[in-house]
Amino acid sequence: MKTNDIFNFRRFGRYFTSDLSTCWSNYGLSLLTISILFPVGTYFLTNVFNLVLRSTWDGPDIGLRSFIFIVATICLVVTMPVKCYGKITEKQYGSFFLTLPASRLEKFVSMFLMTCIIVPVLGFALHLGTDAIICALDHTCGKNLVAGAAELIRNIGDMTELTMNFVDESITIENAALVQDILGQINNPWMYIDEIFGITLPFLLGAIYFKNGKTVKTILVLFAISMASSIIMTPFLENWAAEIVKNANADTNTILQMFNNGIFKNLVLIDTVSDTVFNLALMAGIWFRIKTLKH
């Protein structure tokens, strides 16, 4: 096979813009509804309830808005792949998808970019933008979600500094450093990106793998995988959890020393590596499905 038949930037550009346009016509309205209507609806419903029940004009607080943001994100991730790519398992659409003159790699990369980057970024931007506008217009809502998240990260950072204040009072300097090591790990952007991929990719694979009941079957498979991994992990965690319970009434330093092991010191690294392996396996599955799809 010639290199040009594997990947060609010009052809990929053409394919990606076509994919974007098709996705927009299939999913644009849903994207706008989920990303804009959710925060706006929450705002109005909360105010209506507050007016009726408490006779006050009080917008939704950051806790409720964060919850709605998570719900909207889940809706976005679950519905997008099915709407944009789910039809390739149907003969009419699938045969056109497979015979469209673009390489498998180009189709795969475009699918990945759309599902894992373009749509989530656009959804987040619309949701957070709408939230910021609502908060700017009505101060009863408090901080907007972006400012709230920035504050949360700052607080976690402060907490690592705060631990130093307890040195000599209740904890040792070694334990304070341990807390800093463990908490400091969250400043790893790849961890968050990896998590987003870890949510979107299974639904993309489900959309192009299952012929019907795509979302339900994907959720059931994820449920089965998490059950299986829990069963596998239980023997390893059982002793450690029992130890924690046993020492629940012990002093802070004893409890903190229980976290002084390689697993907790590299918790985010382990999580990132395992997520990356899982995501790579999902990507391989998507690639293999595109490669072997027949109609």
Next chain:
Amino acid sequence: MITIKDLGFSYRETRGVKTITLNKEKGHMLPEDRYVLKNINMNLEEGRIYGLLGENGVGKTTLLTLLCGLKNPQTGSIDIDGHNPYDREPSFLTDQYYLSDEVAPMNMKAIDYARNYGKFWEGFSLDKFIEIMKELETDPEQKMTRMSFGQLKKTYISFALACNTKYLFMDEPTNGLDIPSKAQFRKAVTKHTREDSVIVISTHQVRDLENIIDPIIILDRQDVLLNATMEEISEKLYFDYTNEKTADALYSEMIPGGNIQVRLNQTGEDSKVNMEALFNTVHQNKELIKGIFNK
């Protein structure tokens, strides 16, 4: 040119599967019988419009989907100008188009569909698409989701012809078209296809394509009964429209105003080939016809 060598395909994988318990007498099929296509050999030459005829379930659609790379042959090979269709290389795909028998609407206007996807086929012309749409009396500005099945079919036919590919595979293209549209379709195919193109059209409605298809391929289960040009057919078979019944007729049928009889052409006289009579003659005299045409 398309070269098909010892092509075999079955819908259930037989390799490595133990099927020793299956019993033909009880209605089960033995592995050998599962093949829809078996040992198919033929060459499809440039500048021809092949009519692919056969009863239901003999593998017409299967053969077309194998030719365009939607399926992978289980035995034998297909070579199209040095390409294996199943590799689905963009350089090959850009010179072929497959029009499925089942069409489904995209969520956009017909003209937008043509703009969005036409750019992938090097020979595509938007003006030609609009011209064919007009010839087929369909509005390119109409949304595909609001089209009737016939209008949708005409849109896809227009797109397929506007792609101006060397290889064009059409599965039951006249299904769902009204009587005037069938005539317009015949006109469009002869007017808007390349001189060097290889067009394969499968159909049950032989009369719809009577004047444009040449050669004729008649498929039977696991076999090719006939692959001959109209000239070869009229050289070897004589279609007699007189009322006098002859004893040596291979096939005879009452038609309004008399009879049609098909017999071996022993005098070298010319006659107009009647597709339905030909089809029935071939089916009633399989071995004889194969013997005559394979000489």
